[in-house]
Amino acid sequence: MRILVLIAIGLLLYMIIGSFLRKQKRQQLESESPAEKMVSCQHCGLHILEQEAVQAANKFYCSASHLEADQQDK
Numbered sequence: 168m169r170i171l172v173l174i175a176i177g178l179l180l181y182m183i184i185g186s187f188l189r190k191q192k193r194q195q196l197e198s199e200s201p202a203e204k205m206v207s208c209q210h211c212g213l214h215i216l217e218q219e220a221v222q223a224a225n226k227f228y229c230s231a232s233h234l235e236a237d238q239q240d241k
């Protein structure tokens with residue numbers, strides 16, 4: 168009978184540690200991916216992620232062609 172008690176305690180510990188590790192992992196993932204910043208294209212107004220936008224002189228564009236088009240307009 169003693170071995171059954173040991174198995175039960177082992178399973179309980181395994182479940183507690185497992186859920187603790189999962190919780191920690193989830194918190195780590197959340198802190199590693201902050202909300203991504205959106206910017207709008209100066210030429211067409213399209214919203215894009217800042218990291219995907221083309222930047223020139225503190226202005227953002229959805230593509231290099233809109234950057235050129237906007238500079239030609241002025």
Ligand SMILES: [Zn+2]
Nearest residue numbers: 208211229233
């Ligand atoms: Zn655009």
